[in-house]
Amino acid sequence: MRMHGVRRYRILSLAPMLSQLPVLLCESDFPKKVVDKMKIGSVALDNITVLAPLAGITNLPFRLLAKEAGCALVCSEMISSHGLVYNSVKTHELLRSQPAEKPLSVQIFGSDRSLMAQAATIVESSGADILDINLGCAVKKVLKSGSGAALMKEPRKVEKILQAIRRTVKIPLTVKIRTGWDSSGGQALKIAEIAQACGVDAITVHPRTAIQGFRGKADWSLIAAIKNTASIPVIGNGDIVRPEDVLKMQNQTGCDAVMIGRAAIGNPWIFSQALELIRNNKVSLPDPSRRFEVMIQYVKFSVTYFGEQRAIRMMRSRLGWFVKGLRYSSRFRESIKQISTQKDALCRIEEYRSFFIDKIQQLNQCG
Numbered sequence: 001m002r003m004h005g006v007r008r009y010r011i012l013s014l015a016p017m018l019s020q021l022p023v024l025l026c027e028s029d030f031p032k033k034v035v036d037k038m039k040i041g042s043v044a045l046d047n048i049t050v051l052a053p054l055a056g057i058t059n060l061p062f063r064l065l066a067k068e069a070g071c072a073l074v075c076s077e078m079i080s081s082h083g084l085v086y087n088s089v090k091t092h093e094l095l096r097s098q099p100a101e102k103p104l105s106v107q108i109f110g111s112d113r114s115l116m117a118q119a120a121t122i123v124e125s126s127g128a129d130i131l132d133i134n135l136g137c138a139v140k141k142v143l144k145s146g147s148g149a150a151l152m153k154e155p156r157k158v159e160k161i162l163q164a165i166r167r168t169v170k171i172p173l174t175v176k177i178r179t180g181w182d183s184s185g186g187q188a189l190k191i192a193e194i195a196q197a198c199g200v201d202a203i204t205v206h207p208r209t210a211i212q213g214f215r216g217k218a219d220w221s222l223i224a225a226i227k228n229t230a231s232i233p234v235i236g237n238g239d240i241v242r243p244e245d246v247l248k249m250q251n252q253t254g255c256d257a258v259m260i261g262r263a264a265i266g267n268p269w270i271f272s273q274a275l276e277l278i279r280n281n282k283v284s285l286p287d288p289s290r291r292f293e294v295m296i297q298y299v300k301f302s303v304t305y306f307g308e309q310r311a312i313r314m315m316r317s318r319l320g321w322f323v324k325g326l327r328y329s330s331r332f333r334e335s336i337k338q339i340s341t342q343k344d345a346l347c348r349i350e351e352y353r354s355f356f357i358d359k360i361q362q363l364n365q366c367g
Helices: 060-068 081-085 089-093 113-125 140-144 148-153 155-168 186-197 220-229 243-253 269-278 288-306 308-323 329-338 342-366
Strands: 009-012 023-026 038-040 043-045 049-051 074-080 104-109 130-135 173-180 202-209 234-237 257-260
Touching: 049 074, 049 269, 060 074, 060 288, 074 081, 081 089, 081 104, 081 113, 104 113, 113 130, 113 155, 130 148, 130 155, 140 148, 148 155, 148 173, 148 186, 155 173, 155 186, 173 186, 186 202, 186 220, 202 220, 220 234, 220 243, 234 243, 243 257, 243 269, 257 269, 288 308, 288 342, 308 329, 308 342, 329 342
Parallel strands: 049 257, 074 104, 104 130, 130 173, 173 202, 202 234, 234 257
Antiparallel strands: 009 023, 038 043
16 A cells, blocks of 8 residues: 655654664655544544553553543443443453543443343443444454454344444444455445444444454555545554554545554553644654653552552563563563562662663763
């Protein structure tokens, strides 16, 4: 796919201490048609960036980091309609929220029309601002239940589910879809048409087939095709790796907003960087001290949310997300495998921060 509006890139060095973290900046003017605000039903968004629902990742602590970084709309993890209706404690935990993260979109999945409508009511009652329906998950366990992307093979069933939900809740309703089960995009176009007719307020399009999973390249032309036929907002998703990709996607597809998923893991700054570009400012990376501050926040948020024991087990792998690309990070990643308390985690972060800063200062003095 041809990329429009980009003539060349150059690497700009930051302050000496950050010389190891070059920033890729676009020197060209992107077309000025980029829109920096949108609405989904009655919910107004401050900008066009959306955090994707990521199973096991976009819990409340992670969403708070994304929101602080400038993300306009954060999304919950994918939540089972069955678990909500049958009062699973772990499932209901996923509905926990805080005012600081608003507006919040909560995503549910399932294939039973009655259960989906009941679950929708529970989500609305929990205080969610938007309800999202998952029609794109290609995980085998989900597909076997007839949910997620499996529903894209059954447009009539999708229609009945959406009609039941729309009759049940008043908050804005959205759907997240894939290309379908082949690369033609026909199933996606059909589901988008049905969704709009059922009163859905926005559609998110991840233009990969169910068979692809996350492999291969996302076909952004399908986002453009759906945008050209839809009268409701279309949110693009897929292959957003750098902040520049947000503008590229909107310019190439005309989508109303851009959803960022895996690129935000350990890198919440991608939202603020994208906003800098949208506002015609130069994109910048956070200095290392800010990275460490965010890691500390993440630990504390997680301990508050999950309790110390569970949170710290998670931190043994997740803190490593935030030091990707930093020098001497292997030593830190190894050290956090042994943490067992919040105090341990904060000590390891401080040790690495001090070691890192000292080493960089020594290199700068020698250089």
